[in-house]
Amino acid sequence: MAKVDLSQFHQTFFEESLEGLDAMEAALLKLDPAGADAELVNTIFRAAHSIKGGSATFGFADVAAFTHVAEELLDELRAGKRAATPELVELMLRSVDCLRGMLDRARRGEPSADADSDAVLEALRALAKQDAAPAAEAPAAAPVAEAAPAAAPVTAAAPAIAGWEILFRPFEHLLKTGNDPVRMFRELERLGPLHARADAGRLPMLAELDPEACYLAWDLRLEAAVPRAAVEAVFEWVDGDCELSVTPIAAPDAAPADTAASADDAAAPADTASAASAADAVPPASAAPADIAAPAAAGNAPVAAAAPAPSAPPRAPARGEAHAGDTASIRVGIEKVDALINMVGELVITQSMLGQVGEHFEPSMLDTLRAGLAQLERNTRELQESVMRIRMLPISTVFNRFPRLVHDLERKLGKQVHLELHGEQTELDKTVLEKIGDPLVHLVRNAIDHGLEPPERRRAAGKPDTGTLRLNAYHLGGNIVVEVSDDGAGLDREAIVRKARERGLIGAADQPDDAAVAELIFQPGFSTAATTTDLSGRGVGMDVVRRNVNDLGGAVTVASRPGRGSTFTIVLPLTLAIIDGLTAQVGDERYIIPLVSIIESMQLKREQINRIGSEGEVFRFREGYLPIVRLHALFGCRDAITDATRGIVVVVEGEGRRVGLLVDALLGQQQAVIKSLEAHYRRVGGISGATVTGDGSVALIADVPGLVRLAHCKTRVAA
Amino acid sequence: MSEISTRDGAQFGQAGAQSLTFNLAGEEYGVDILAVREIRGWSRVTRVPQAPDFILGVLNLRGAIVPIMDLRLRFGLPREEYTATTVTIVVALNGRHFGMVVDAVSDVLDVRVDEIKPVPDFGAAVDTEYLKGLVAVGERMVMLLDVERLLGHDDWAMVKAAAEPEAA
Numbered sequence: 001m002a003k004v005d006l007s008q009f010h011q012t013f014f015e016e017s018l019e020g021l022d023a024m025e026a027a028l029l030k031l032d033p034a035g036a037d038a039e040l041v042n043t044i045f046r047a048a049h050s051i052k053g054g055s056a057t058f059g060f061a062d063v064a065a066f067t068h069v070a071e072e073l074l075d076e077l078r079a080g081k082r083a084a085t086p087e088l089v090e091l092m093l094r095s096v097d098c099l100r101g102m103l104d105r106a107r108r109g110e111p112s113a114d115a116d117s118d119a120v121l122e123a124l125r126a127l128a129k130q131d132a133a134p135a136a137e138a139p140a141a142a143p144v145a146e147a148a149p150a151a152a153p154v155t156a157a158a159p160a161i162a163g164w165e166i167l168f169r170p171f172e173h174l175l176k177t178g179n180d181p182v183r184m185f186r187e188l189e190r191l192g193p194l195h196a197r198a199d200a201g202r203l204p205m206l207a208e209l210d211p212e213a214c215y216l217a218w219d220l221r222l223e224a225a226v227p228r229a230a231v232e233a234v235f236e237w238v239d240g241d242c243e244l245s246v247t248p249i250a251a252p253d254a255a256p257a258d259t260a261a262s263a264d265d266a267a268a269p270a271d272t273a274s275a276a277s278a279a280d281a282v283p284p285a286s287a288a289p290a291d292i293a294a295p296a297a298a299g300n301a302p303v304a305a306a307a308p309a310p311s312a313p314p315r316a317p318a319r320g321e322a323h324a325g326d327t328a329s330i331r332v333g334i335e336k337v338d339a340l341i342n343m344v345g346e347l348v349i350t351q352s353m354l355g356q357v358g359e360h361f362e363p364s365m366l367d368t369l370r371a372g373l374a375q376l377e378r379n380t381r382e383l384q385e386s387v388m389r390i391r392m393l394p395i396s397t398v399f400n401r402f403p404r405l406v407h408d409l410e411r412k413l414g415k416q417v418h419l420e421l422h423g424e425q426t427e428l429d430k431t432v433l434e435k436i437g438d439p440l441v442h443l444v445r446n447a448i449d450h451g452l453e454p455p456e457r458r459r460a461a462g463k464p465d466t467g468t469l470r471l472n473a474y475h476l477g478g479n480i481v482v483e484v485s486d487d488g489a490g491l492d493r494e495a496i497v498r499k500a501r502e503r504g505l506i507g508a509a510d511q512p513d514d515a516a517v518a519e520l521i522f523q524p525g526f527s528t529a530a531t532t533t534d535l536s537g538r539g540v541g542m543d544v545v546r547r548n549v550n551d552l553g554g555a556v557t558v559a560s561r562p563g564r565g566s567t568f569t570i571v572l573p574l575t576l577a578i579i580d581g582l583t584a585q586v587g588d589e590r591y592i593i594p595l596v597s598i599i600e601s602m603q604l605k606r607e608q609i610n611r612i613g614s615e616g617e618v619f620r621f622r623e624g625y626l627p628i629v630r631l632h633a634l635f636g637c638r639d640a641i642t643d644a645t646r647g648i649v650v651v652v653e654g655e656g657r658r659v660g661l662l663v664d665a666l667l668g669q670q671q672a673v674i675k676s677l678e679a680h681y682r683r684v685g686g687i688s689g690a691t692v693t694g695d696g697s698v699a700l701i702a703d704v705p706g707l708v709r710l711a712h713c714k715t716r717v718a719a
Numbered sequence: 720m721s722e723i724s725t726r727d728g729a730q731f732g733q734a735g736a737q738s739l740t741f742n743l744a745g746e747e748y749g750v751d752i753l754a755v756r757e758i759r760g761w762s763r764v765t766r767v768p769q770a771p772d773f774i775l776g777v778l779n780l781r782g783a784i785v786p787i788m789d790l791r792l793r794f795g796l797p798r799e800e801y802t803a804t805t806v807t808i809v810v811a812l813n814g815r816h817f818g819m820v821v822d823a824v825s826d827v828l829d830v831r832v833d834e835i836k837p838v839p840d841f842g843a844a845v846d847t848e849y850l851k852g853l854v855a856v857g858e859r860m861v862m863l864l865d866v867e868r869l870l871g872h873d874d875w876a877m878v879k880a881a882a883e884p885e886a887a
Binding site for chain 1: 768
């Protein structure tokens with residue numbers, strides 16, 4: 001019977017909090033200073049509120065204290081006591097960033113507060129004080145200074161009452177109602193310094209102990225002159241489930257000695273009553289109830305007894321565990337799971353039908369068998385698709401970060417940008433999604449920094465002051481296409497060519513065509529930015545974008561029209577687990593070439609092939625010449641066709657370079673479930689993985705960018 | 720056949736272990752039976768480019784892509800035609816599987832640690848680093864293979880290197 005291990009919920013808490021922050025951010029960015037939309041403000045408030053509640057429950061006191069202050073401000077905003085000024089919005093956005101950092105640190109088990117968060121917290125407090133709304137009476141809006149438990153209590157305010165004596169005697173079933181005294185005590189503690197004395201008199205013998213019952217009672221002493229309603233509000237939910245008496249402490253004579261004594265007293269019963277885990281270093285009052293179920297863990301108790309002091313330094317309990325349990329998880333919509341269950345149901349029906357056919361099979365039942373097999377195939381395919389869909393998430397999870405990015409860049413660069421998002425519901429594989437974020441951020445930054453012009457230049461060009469940045473995602477065949485387009489100046493052809501000449505990427509006399517110019521910006525270390533800013537211009541941009549996209553089995557291209565803007569197009573596979581490929585025969589071996597990298601396949605005639613030197617063979621393809629790369633030579637296959645006119649040349653593109661791959665024949669298109677070669681063997685150049693074909697044998701999947709690189713090396717060595 | 724059985728000591732532990740013995744070019748070798756996952760007949764493999772010649776290719780082993788090596792070629796012995804008795808012993812080490820093609824499996828042997836004789840030092844003439852030791856079984860001599868060493872050799876060092884980032 002273990003103590004309720006809150007750390008198992010940490011992961012969920014972090015995920016939900018981060019989602020909440022995203023929602024907060026999105027709503028903040030939509031907030032119109034002129035007239036705040038009540039629904040938006042409510043969204044922001046709710047997000048802040050649940051983060052506060054969650055972080056307090058899980059013991060992330062710094063986060064709770066921080067959100068509490070933010071929540072106060074939002075509450076005033078919600079009540080109309082405060083306007084959504086740009087400063088407030090900006091500060092809230094900073095708070096969102098801060099909270100992300102805090103949660104991140106808390107997740108890693110580090111102290112969540114840092115200098116930055118302290119600064120923002122101060123700014124929040126300052127803003128809250130500025131035009132202090134008359135909120136002292138409202139229990140929900142307790143003075144801000146008390147937000148952090150460690151902060152100095154405000155006791156001098158009311159001379160008549162120094163605090164409250166609270167006798168809290170829960171009935172045994174209290175815990176079953178879902179109420180947790182610890183949380184209530186924490187809530188109380190927020191009102192002021194709290195001293196608790198636990199009464200373990202009702203605790204039965206171990207054998208008779210019902211682990212789900214609450215046997216403890218508490219004498220609480222709250223040393224803060226807060227209204228009675230504020231105290232009673234804390235116990236609102238347990239009304240009828242406990243004996244409660246709240247009596248005021250009259251004289252202002254809360255002696256410090258008494259304080260210390262009551263803390264000790266509180267710790268001692270908790271010690272004997274059951275156990276307090278070492279991790280649970282919250283103030284003494286909270287040491288017992290959650291732990292009552294764990295009398296066996298009494299060994300931990302002394303540690304806990306040593307730790308408490310009135311308003312002990314807030315610490316996250318069991319951080320290490322939170323870190324250890326930090327595994328990737330996925331939240332799946334219930335309809336997807338339902339669809340899956342349906343599908344499995346159908347599969348079972350088909351299976352039993354086929355089983356019956358198999359049991360008493362006669363030739364006359366061949367049609368039934370065929371129909372059954374067809375149904376099985378359909379069920380299998382549907383099931384496969386549904387399972388894949390579980391890993392699919394809408395691209396909005398990535399797109400959602402852009403309004404903020406654009407907002408920040410606008411201010412920084414003095415440009416006006418209108419962001420359009422399309423196809424946010426397009427779904428793609430979680431792994432792809434996680435890796436596509438950074439390249440997209442890069443493209444968006446580039447578009448705003450390099451693409452869109454400042455307002456005055458736009459005006460001069462006869463365009464509206466506000467530039468448009470468009471993000472669009474859609475399905476195309478078995479791929480996802482993501483476009484980042486702007487209506488800016490387009491690629492600066494002159495600057496790119498000049499830079500390329502400087503860097504020796506092209507010869508001085510070369511006049512590359514537009515496609516070749518566009519290709520140049522993907523070269524490593526290429527940048528035309530006049531000055532290096534912290535945004536872009538460090539020349540570690542587009543080549544990294546291309547490499548990341550290639551790693552995902554995708555491709556990135558750019559189209560640009562001078563003065564009209566440019567469009568970056570990223571084509572990605574739907575999933576990393578399955579690819580569409582063409583099966584190519586080379587000698588007596590078969591390789592799968594991913595469809596995404598195939599441009600065209602053709603049979604060459606003798607006169608189309610030109611020889612360069614003794615080794616190199618090229619052929620004319622559209623506007624240029626492409627080298628012929630013999631797959632059998634790269635892979636060392638025997639008995640393959642070596643004559644380029646007798647085989648088939650597959651034009652493939654990898655890392656922006658095209659080559660013609662010579663294979664014996666193309667056998668057809670198939671879907672391949674990618675299996676790792678590295679799991680039991682090792683990485684092989686030019687091979688991205690393996691798949692199991694219909695007959696159970698293994699076919700290797702060609703890694704086109706790797707092949708292009710390999711071919712490049714070979715020709716270099718040969719030359 | 721297992722003359723040196725220690726079957727009374729049900730838990731071999733430190734005392735010894737069971738070895739699966741097999742024939743290779745007329746000699747008898749043994750491999751720790753706990754490392755053996757499966758014994759299967761020879762079936763066609765898919766050749767892998769840029770592999771050393773003793774790596775015949777990869778095989779689909781219930782969905783896992785497993786490399787298969789020809790132990791004859793691995794030890795520099797002449798290649799032999801694969802026959803009905805040619806078998807593949809699938810061995811697992813540190814979560815990785817690989818198959819060894821051998822002439823035939825012969826026996827399961829109980830080996831006590833104190834019966835394992837050190838491999839004589841042949842100097843550079845014979846590569847003995849993949850042997851753990853020698854065991855005399857009646858008139859025969861069984862060479863105990865060190866599976867880990869077999870994997871640790873040159874090309875396979877890369878396998879281990881590749882394994883480490885995954886483990887981290």
